[in-house]
Amino acid sequence: MQTGRRLNIVKDKDFDGPLPEVVEGARQLIASLLREFQVLGEDARFRTVPEYPEFAWFEGLVNAVAHRDYSIRGEYTRVVIFDDRLEITSPGILPNRVTLGNMRTTRFARNPKICHVLASFKWVRELHEGVHRVYQEMEELGLPDPEFSEPSDFSVRLVLRNDIGKRVPYMSDSIGSKAAEERRTERTLSDAEVTALNLAESEGRVTTVRLMQSVGVSRVTASSLLKRLVEKGRLVWHGTGQHDPNQYYSRS
Known part of the structure; x- marks a missing residue:
């Protein structure tokens, strides 16, 4: 207390x-x-x-x-x-x-x-x-x-x-409560987007392949989802170019 x-x-x-x-x-x-x-x-x-x-x-x-x-x-x-x-x-x-x-x-x-x-x-x-x-x-x-x-x-x-x-390793106040609250009120995040944010938080980064494995979507869908989160200011992209095999995303 x-x-x-x-x-x-x-x-x-x-x-x-x-x-x-x-x-x-x-x-x-x-x-x-x-x-x-x-x-x-x-x-x-x-x-x-x-x-x-x-x-x-x-x-x-x-x-x-x-x-x-x-x-x-x-x-x-x-x-x-x-x-x-x-x-x-x-x-x-x-x-x-x-x-x-x-x-x-x-x-x-x-x-x-x-x-x-x-x-x-x-x-x-x-x-x-x-x-x-x-x-x-x-x-x-x-x-x-x-x-x-x-x-x-x-x-x-x-x-x-x-x-x-x-539960902390799988949820932080910056993601879990904030994302859950946003989903309840503004409904701007999908379940897959919340998963992407939690992967980035708990593992330090998230890649297209990792997200594909977690939510069961195609590479194109996973890539588009991650790019949308970058546009929303939720993720930051790291890489040297579009075809960089080591590119990844982290929490903003």
Whole structure:
């Protein structure tokens, strides 16, 4: 956690109103703030993956709203996004017979009426069912297990870690987040262009042949794509001439 001058809050939003509207508003905001990563698969091709499985963080959000202790006044369900993790904190300790040790196998609803309303939106599940799947979703994406804790006598916290240290070789802020954001907003980069940028970043350079192998396109298509990225100011061409066998492209 960063503090003082290094703590940079970029978004602070409160949601109030009917629970379905609160949940949906929070979902849209969280989704807009999370990043995409380019990771290198076993086939030596890059693929785009989410920062966290959507089910994992949304299930955590819904559980926090559905199972919190509403008798505690002045406290709120909080979602905090850090560079390396996402934290969801809910007022109230775990309900009834549910413990940190058995929450994957024990069912209980502290607020059955609220759960019933949220279930009508197909958002809420039995507590143990949702928690078990959160573990599965994180594992399938190759991320650490979710961390549940009771940091105080009046709250429960879920921490999801994005394993950013291992993802950095395949994504940097200058490409991954910037390119992903540009794709989401301006839609100016294709998947193949994002792959080319990530190859240039992770390997220090990208050639026509390397891009052909990664995205499965012809030499002409790969060459045209790289030239477009030069025109867009995203890549820099290096070589002595058009037919230089050692020519390559690097990040601008």
